[in-house]
Amino acid sequence: MAQVYTLNVLIDNAVLALHSKDSLCIAKKVNGVYDVVFQGAAPVPSGDQKLLLANNQFQWTEEYRVFLTQSFGNGVMISHSTTPVEISFGQVAIWKDGALQPAVTADTSTWDLVDGSSPDTTFAVESAPISLHAAVEQSTGGGQYSTIYVDPDIHMGDTRIELTPKNEYLVFWKKITTTEAMLAISTSVGHQWKFAPGKTIKTIRFGYATPEQPSSALEIPTWADEATWTLGPQHLRGGPPKHSSAQAAARHS
Template sequence: FIASNSFAWDAEFQVFGALKFQGGFQVKSSTKPSEIEFGQTAALDSYGVMQSATGPTDKSGVFKVQNNYGAMCIGVNAKLGGAWSPIYLSQQPFVSGVVSLTPIEKVLIWFDASSSTGTMLVDAVTNSIEVDFTGKTSQSVTYASSPNKPGTGGWIVGGSAVLPSTYNVETDTFTLETPSASLLAKLSDLINTQNNVPLIVSASVQFVKPVEAQEFVQYALGKRPDGVRTWNFTAAGDIVQSKLEALYHPRDKLAIQFLQDAYLEVLYSFQDSEYKELTFEIIHDNSKHGMHRTF
């Protein structure tokens, strides 16, 4: 995983049969999957072939499998990122009859370096959260953890802190985990960061020659300092416009000084150039405050 990750899926489903549920291993379909919509029924015939789904569609949120084969675990695929992937497999086989399936718009989020897509889970999943997408099309989740204790952090969903929990696979239940005081403080800081308008330092410098402006953009982008969230430089003729935002304490007045110092350090270290005018503008809470220098 990386700092920012996006996941997308469609409300499209397939049903399939599998001879067994084997914890810790990837799901292995024993039948050809069949696409299905809510209200429809797919029949698993006596030869173990999953027939095409039939019947009218509706908005019930339920589809069915008619099992005429015998003992068989029933599974469901969903389209994730444009590809089909298993989202459910019954742990016990169904011997016969109608199996009703109701996909739930809830997602379990956790970090796992050992499992791969489609793995059948049997062990408890720690430090996880469940995100409910019922009636929603998108949500943003943030994870905060102490650098000294990775993997022991907490979650923020929709601007609210959510305590990490342990998901018990066999019982389909959650147990809340107790966070530390330092973690709660960090979660609070992250929430405040998300809910407030960031402070942005805008800089404009005019060079004597347009070619120097282009060269400065490339030079500055390669000198991005630590502690900045935004470090954008663009040139138009002999003028370079910059947008700067601090990573830490983005609304603190100290961020203004930090960003200006970082910018000037890069500007002053840019060799063999002459500039005529430098302007700083502070944008905060929809208000602007400027500082103008002419050289």
């Protein structure tokens, strides 16, 4: 059975009381970048979003599928142009006769394996048409999958596209209505994290330095890791939109 990974996201009720329309977004790093919202929650959920609460839980397993898509561009909805194919590390799915064929064990001795990747952490797609982009989706349990990456590049000739999912994630806020969309994602607007070695559960919090107690109308909520709840950068710009000092003061009067 595939390993289940769990992310718990705690949000101060004082933050939820701001009534922001932004969605909580989770992205997974693949090939060194974040370019798709993997899972998420919203105050008024749509599509496959969850309802945003004070305690939110997200789960996924280390099971992957690859497919090809014509979808590409910031904010573009991702659609499948081919049937997804299950794939494991060290395997390759080859485009032939108008479809991606079932993944097979690859001769990885010819692979590029850049940026510290290895056959134990990489799979590939070969011979995809120039008009289509390779994409990866990951299991979220119950037979469901969510896209984690779309290759942004156009590849000329008979190419091999190597795909390396990383145990690295980004949580951030953005006003979107679905998790199945490409985005130009900057790490500066969110909180990067990863599971500790041997761990499969992670808890992070978004709120004030003293939970539920903003020190003043000017304090900006931000991300904190568990353990010591040490807060991240105080000038995070990816959180719910700020209100004026007068509005904030009125809320706490």
